[in-house]
Amino acid sequence: MKDFICKDFQESVSELLIRHKSILDIMTKLEEAQSRVNRAVAKAVTNCGCIKVNGRKQLIPLDIDIEDLRNHMSTHIEGELCENCKDIIEKEIGNHLFYITSLCNTLDISLNTVLEKEYEKINTLGIYNMF
Numbered sequence: 001m002k003d004f005i006c007k008d009f010q011e012s013v014s015e016l017l018i019r020h021k022s023i024l025d026i027m028t029k030l031e032e033a034q035s036r037v038n039r040a041v042a043k044a045v046t047n048c049g050c051i052k053v054n055g056r057k058q059l060i061p062l063d064i065d066i067e068d069l070r071n072h073m074s075t076h077i078e079g080e081l082c083e084n085c086k087d088i089i090e091k092e093i094g095n096h097l098f099y100i101t102s103l104c105n106t107l108d109i110s111l112n113t114v115l116e117k118e119y120e121k122i123n124t125l126g127i128y129n130m131f
Helices: 003-016 023-048 066-072 083-106 111-128
Strands: 051-053 077-079
Touching: 003 083, 003 111, 023 051, 023 083, 083 111
Parallel strands: none
Antiparallel strands: 051 077
């Protein structure tokens, strides 16, 4: 992601955030936004039915290399998001990003720096990043 996109987005969020300026407001709005993302995904399953969740135990062979592990892991999702559900979920993720950026602004943290550090970490550690 280019620095100017993050910087421009962060500046726009700063200009738009008026009512929820308190860190407490931002934290609770961030939590609400995450819940709305989760709810939109659940509605894609339960209301629309464009995707199905078929959760089950992950079957991992005992003799597998860690590099090959991703080929044996399932998302448990069957189907594909319809355009309507995809639009709704994208909107909710955007709203969530707005409040993440608000939190960055309030704490004087550069969103671009956060993304760069995370990008560097995952590229350095590779598949061992999440262990």
